[in-house]
Amino acid sequence: MNSNDTALAGEIDVALVRPLVAAQFPRWADLPVAPVASQGWDNRTFRLGDDMSVRLPSHRRYVAAIEKEHAWLPPLAPQLPLPIPAPLAIGAPGDGYPWPWSVNRWLDGQSALAGPIDDRRQFAADLAAFLAALQRIDAEDGPPAGRHSFWRGGPLATYDGETRKAIGGLGERIDGDAATEVWDAAIASAWTGPPVWVHADIAPGNLLVRDGRLSAVIDFGQACVGDPACDLAIAWTFFAGESRAAFRAELPLDAGTWARGRGWCVWKALIVLAGLSANQAGADECQRIIGDVIADHRNAT
Numbered sequence: 001m002n003s004n005d006t007a008l009a010g011e012i013d014v015a016l017v018r019p020l021v022a023a024q025f026p027r028w029a030d031l032p033v034a035p036v037a038s039q040g041w042d043n044r045t046f047r048l049g050d051d052m053s054v055r056l057p058s059h060r061r062y063v064a065a066i067e068k069e070h071a072w073l074p075p076l077a078p079q080l081p082l083p084i085p086a087p088l089a090i091g092a093p094g095d096g097y098p099w100p101w102s103v104n105r106w107l108d109g110q111s112a113l114a115g116p117i118d119d120r121r122q123f124a125a126d127l128a129a130f131l132a133a134l135q136r137i138d139a140e141d142g143p144p145a146g147r148h149s150f151w152r153g154g155p156l157a158t159y160d161g162e163t164r165k166a167i168g169g170l171g172e173r174i175d176g177d178a179a180t181e182v183w184d185a186a187i188a189s190a191w192t193g194p195p196v197w198v199h200a201d202i203a204p205g206n207l208l209v210r211d212g213r214l215s216a217v218i219d220f221g222q223a224c225v226g227d228p229a230c231d232l233a234i235a236w237t238f239f240a241g242e243s244r245a246a247f248r249a250e251l252p253l254d255a256g257t258w259a260r261g262r263g264w265c266v267w268k269a270l271i272v273l274a275g276l277s278a279n280q281a282g283a284d285e286c287q288r289i290i291g292d293v294i295a296d297h298r299n300a301t
Helices: 014-024 064-079 120-136 156-173 176-187 228-232 241-249 255-275 280-300
Strands: 033-035 043-048 052-057 087-091 101-105 196-198 207-210 213-217 224-226
Touching (some): 014 043, 064 101, 064 120, 120 196, 120 213, 120 228, 120 241, 156 176, 176 255, 176 280, 255 280
Antiparallel strands (some): 033 043, 043 052, 052 101, 087 101, 196 224, 207 213
């Protein structure tokens, strides 16, 4: 496996993970190893026995998350209203795998992409309450936004050139003038408060559902302290109508932060749409998100 290249999903498999665990953590050597049903992009995750999971970064750029989660998730956990991952151990490179990896306590639940949600309005309110609690935690010594967070939590203008290029390249596939208006409004504002804790990757795949309700928040690999606006993108990607209103109502954030939240959301949708060719369903979803963000911007101004 080339340490300078993305590790292909087929390369990180049970046959790789089992000897890694056995060699470095002999007490767990006899436990079964199985891939989880829904894999993320940054890591490959495997269940280890009944009570643990193993996570292996899929690329060098995600390795910083291992030490960061190990250091910060234990002090954050008792201050939050929902479970988050509990790191148990850090593994070393070995057996053909080039980077550190982690063992965590297993959290039951299905991804919000697959698990049935009984009341999406309540789900949105619960998620907002979680984020509000995260933002209240003392952030003085936390890791500032930077390359490790892919600049989420930092200035949105980092992605100004990329965003404008995407708008120009998409042509008539989107309302370019309206998208530019959303983007201009977003980068015209700035976070003026003290840095707060930011999850930085609040997406349905990182939210677990159990018994129809939000049960846990996972994957803090991009977490940092900074501007919380990037955590708002889910308002348009996953919520609508009453659920979006409930999410907004539970978060005590000003209009500028919501404008930057729209900016983070439209940036991601634009660059994903610009990179899609044959995936019509994905393109349709990106266009839906961009349209929702534009409509929300117009309602707010």
